[in-house]
Amino acid sequence: MLRLPRRSDEAAFLAGVAASRKLHATWVRPPSSPATFRTFVKRYATDPLRDLDHARQVGFVIAERGTNALAGVFNFSEIIHGPLQSAFLGYFAFAGMEGRGFMREGMTLALDQGFGVLGLHRIEVNIQPANTRSLALAEAVGFKQEGYSPRYLKLAGRWRDHLRYALLVEDWRAAKRRRT
16 A cells, blocks of 8 residues: 555664665665654655645655555656656565555556656656666656656766666556456
């Protein structure tokens, strides 16, 4: 299930991050302390709900039904309202939960939120070329590669190249119709 992160997730979230250091490697730097986790919840789940029409970021966790174990995270950032109606989507899985379909289901639910609730027209993801699992996930739900951005983002102390992918609401709706 997809839901907003909450303060009560802190222990499980931080344990998941600690257990996922090798998995996350150079791909992502998630919150790893109580203070950074609280900032994460405030930024992605508390503040945006005060004024969703002007929110600049909104985040979700994906949790396993039944156990409520955290499987991963989806964050919309740099949300632009008005004529552009666009955002970036970042995501990561927790170790032990990857490869079980949670992230694909979670991304589908997150995209429904982005295109539906947030009213976005375009969602972009940027993925390091060697991150084959992330590339496969983006392509599986319909993202199309638009370009290559050398030295795009500084992670783990180095500027890293990224492949730029995007999905438009019209393409998302058409893909959903084909699946039903």
